Amino acid sequence: xxxxxxxxxxxxxxxxxxxxxxxxxxxxxxxxxxxxxxxxxxxxxxxxxxxxxxxxxxxxxxxxxxxxxxxxxxxxxxxxxxxxxxxxxxxxxxxxxxxxxxxxxxxxxxxxxxxxxxxxxxxxxxxxxxxxxxxxxxxxxxxxxxxxxxxxxxxxxxxxxxxxxxxxxxxxxxxxxxxxxxxxxxxxxxxxxxxxxxxxxxxxxxxxxxxxxxxxxxxxxxxxxxxxxxxxxxxxxxxxxxxxxxxxxxxxxxxxxxxxxxxxxxxxxxxxxxxxxxxxxxxxxxxxxxxxxxxxxxxxxxxxxxxxxxxxxxxxxxxxxxxxxxxxxxxxxxxxxxxxxxxxxxxxxxxxxxxxxxxxxxxxxxxxxxxxxxxxxxxxxxxxxxxxxxxxxxxxxxxxxxxxxxxxxxxxxxxxxxxxxxxxxxxxxxxxxxxxxxxxxxxxxxxxxxxxxxxxxxxxxxxxxxxxxxxxxxxxxxxxxxxxxx
Numbered sequence: 268x269x270x271x272x273x274x275x276x277x278x279x280x281x282x283x284x285x286x287x288x289x290x291x292x293x294x295x296x297x298x299x300x301x302x303x304x305x306x307x308x309x310x311x312x313x314x315x316x317x318x319x320x321x322x323x324x325x326x327x328x329x330x331x332x333x334x335x336x337x338x339x340x341x342x343x344x345x346x347x348x349x350x351x352x353x354x355x356x357x358x359x360x361x362x363x364x365x366x367x368x369x370x371x372x373x374x375x376x377x378x379x380x381x382x383x384x385x386x387x388x389x390x391x392x393x394x395x396x397x398x399x400x401x402x403x404x405x406x407x408x409x410x411x412x413x414x415x416x417x418x419x420x421x422x423x424x425x426x427x428x429x430x431x432x433x434x435x436x437x438x439x440x441x442x443x444x445x446x447x448x449x450x451x452x453x454x455x456x457x458x459x460x461x462x463x464x465x466x467x468x469x470x471x472x473x474x475x476x477x478x479x480x481x482x483x484x485x486x487x488x489x490x491x492x493x494x495x496x497x498x499x500x501x502x503x504x505x506x507x508x509x510x511x512x513x514x515x516x517x518x519x520x521x522x523x524x525x526x527x528x529x530x531x532x533x534x535x536x537x538x539x540x541x542x543x544x545x546x547x548x549x550x551x552x553x554x555x556x557x558x559x560x561x562x563x564x565x566x567x568x569x570x571x572x573x574x575x576x577x578x579x580x581x582x583x584x585x586x587x588x589x590x591x592x593x594x595x596x597x598x599x600x601x602x603x604x605x606x607x608x609x610x611x612x613x614x615x616x617x618x619x620x621x622x623x624x625x626x627x628x629x630x631x632x633x634x635x636x637x638x639x640x641x642x643x644x645x646x647x648x649x650x651x652x653x654x655x656x657x658x659x660x661x662x663x664x665x666x667x668x669x670x671x672x673x674x675x676x677x678x679x680x681x682x683x684x685x686x687x688x689x690x691x692x693x694x695x696x697x698x699x700x701x702x703x704x705x706x707x708x709x710x711x712x713x714x715x716x717x718x719x720x721x722x723x724x725x726x727x728x729x730x731x732x733x734x735x736x737x738x739x740x741x742x743x744x745x746x747x748x749x750x751x752x753x
Contacts, residue, residue, distance in 0.1 A: 285474070309421065312443055313400050316423035320439040323352055324361070329429050333363060333437045336380040337372045349374050359420065360442035363427060364390055371437065389424070393438045399424040402445055419445035534567035569608065591715065593740050595625035596633060598658050598667065605637045612645055619657040626665050627739045628716050636712045639705040640669040640732050648673025648729065660738070668733040675726040684722055685710045706732070716740060
């Protein structure tokens with residue numbers, strides 16, 4: 268990321284921003300002013316229409332029946348009066364409407380007697396005392412003649428009374444040339460435009476020198492602030508990394524303490540319960556009960572032993588200082604011995620280990636790894652489902668695997684399966700016990716033996732863990748610290 272340039276960019280940016288700001292402000296003020304003036308002009312046009320309807324037209328039509336179209340001599344007389352007294356450069360058309368949408372009078376003879384039902388709702392509003400004014404849509408059918416008079420017309424509909432305080436019997440419609448009504452707006456708009464343009468020029472001439480001097484000072488201060496910001500960003504980044512590491516370590520510590528406390532307390536509670544029961548009169552003397560409770564206590568003790576052994580193994584893996592023992596190992600005998608460690612599994616553990624040449628390796632580490640794989644397979648698969656242990660020689664490697672038909676491992680969790688304290692069920696209400704150290708310890712032990720671990724799993728279909736070991740452990744090999752992710 269390159270630091271921003273110290274070049275003179277502030278002045279052009281300020282000039283452009285100021286120009287846009289003042290232009291927008293000027294446009295807004297001009298728009299609001301013109302709209303206010305236009306509204307005032309339209310209000311004056313409405314007042315003019317009221318005056319013409321009440322003071323000029325009403326006396327002319329006094330005594331005329333406006334319930335039907337005016338025709339004959341009465342029409343000619345009224346038309347002449349309207350053309351002399353009303354029609355001008357400003358007032359260009361007069362219509363009088365009956366409530367049913369019939370034009371009963373117009374200065375255009377051909378419109379008299381025509382009826383437009385679509386106008387009735389608007390006429391009814393005006394008859395009830397309202398006033399309606401607008402710039403006419405000259406595309407309407409009844410406006411065909413008005414299109415010959417002006418480009419835009421300001422139309423006003425007013426209640427029409429034949430005398431002061433008289434009853435509203437019709438609606439008077441007056442057309443005024445919109446250009447005349449709005450003639451005050453255009454000069455004002457031009458004046459405002461010229462005024463703002465001149466003002467902007469004068470303003471820029473005054474503020475640009477100030478902006479130049481201010482930009483020099485800002486560039487100097489920006490350089491200083493940028494240097495300080497870079498130093499603070501580096502310090503903050505290191506601090507955040509430290510806090511994140513400490514937070515993660517604290518979480519792992521809390522999780523470990525809680526898990527260890529729970530997992531150690533569970534078998535101990537069961538053992539203590541069985542022993543207390545055996546001490547009660549009538550229980551310890553019965554051979555079948557004694558045998559059952561002692562067997563259950565032994566299972567819990569084995570479970571407790573495996574937990575403690577995994578904790579110690581995990582600690583030993585971190586230090587990497589445990590000596591290796593190089594001894595020929597009979598795989599079939601090792602697998603049979605491992606099966607004996609799980610008497611509660613019955614015939615679930617099925618051995619498929621053919622007679623193989625002895626492998627020179629550390630029997631304690633290999634046995635520990637196999638026991639952890641069997642413990643995981645039994646724990647994460649349904650009761651009664653088989654767990655298979657198999658082995659074969661491939662080239663210079665021994666392949667030893669444990670396959671179950673259990674819950675499997677979710678694909679999202681699979682990359683972390685060999686991390687410490689990670690389990691297939693990470694929810695707060697886990698169905699399966701344990702500390703999540705099984706696969707972590709297996710990988711560490713196998714790496715100490717110079718091998719590798721391969722995991723294959725499908726959710727709902729089971730998991731296969733394969734251990735690949737050299738047939739002979741190198742004599743000079745030293746234990747390695749297991750730090751890779753599985």
